[in-house]
Amino acid sequence: MWLPILGLIIGVILGLLTDIKIPDEYSNYLSIAVLAALDTLFGGIRAQLQNIYDEKVFVSGFFFNILLAASLAFLGVHLGVDLYLAAVFAFGVRLFQNIAVIRRILIAKWSQNQEKTEKN
Amino acid sequence: MDSKNKLSFTFITVVIGFMIAVQFQTVKEPVVRDTRDTWQLREDLLKEKELQLKLLREISSNEEKIAQYETKRKQSKEQVLRETLEELRMEAGLSEVTGPGIILTIEPVYEELLLGKQVDSISPDLLKRLVNELNMYDAQHISIDGRRVINTTVIRDINRETMIDGYALNRLPIEIKVIAENAQSADKLFNRMQVSKSAEEFFIDNLRVKVHKPEDPVTVPAYDDALRIRYMEPVKPEEGGKS
Incomplete structure (x- = not known):
């Protein structure tokens, strides 16, 4: 459980230490990629809690979502339509749903635990 | 969750963390505080x-x-x-011209001088013939003994003296400078003058025409008298159009 959080912290530290900066015109792509990655991450956590976690789905979903989001943003830039908003919307909605599901599962687990302790 | 799954999950989280950090750094504009005081500002201004x-x-x-x-x-x-x-x-012919050309010298035949014959002047007919021949061979500008030959130049005998535009040609040798259009035509002129007939006719008068090799530049002086055009009139435009 703690290893992924440690990995997140390591990644953040790595990113801050390397001092990499993306040119302004590409920051759009990166932001949407970050959103996609977060969506996949929370999806993974939810699947894990629901015991339907599949490593292949998770890893492929991660990269595929990032690529799809970035290419959608790219297409939007070239068509003059803000297509990346579609990605933002889709990922945003899914992010909320996933987090809601995680919250419910956690609450259910927590109340179950409490009932158990009360019984004991 | 087995250890393999955990590893892939960790890898993904590392990547996400990295991306978030990079994005954060890109978006975050470092605020540089302006710490210059009045005098520094003045200097910069x-x-x-x-x-x-x-x-x-x-x-x-x-x-x-x-x-x-x-x-x-x-x-x-x-x-x-x-x-x-x-x-x-x-x-x-009112301006000095410089260009590729040849120089001819007309001088008395010294062998005849030794025999006691007096050679004092050139016959104007011969000179005219020579000038005509030069013109025939595409000479552009000619000067004889420092006098420019133009369209109205006269070469004639006045009181037994050959005159060109009123100036006597009584000093031998006489130098004739000829300017051709370009170096090639100067060469051509030189070749033609070497086999010219008028040179032979000069020899009858005990004169020799020496043709020097083409030179660049040869300078021909300007015509220095006023041009007198007494019988010339400008063509009237309407008449000119009809003809």
């Missing part, structure tokens, strides 16, 4: 003003240049007229 002054000066000089070019363009008609005039003057 002075520097900028100097730069501005310099640029303004450059602009004005460039504008001046543009204005100069503009006036030049306006004057270009005059320039064309001047050029035409200069061309016409050159053709008429």
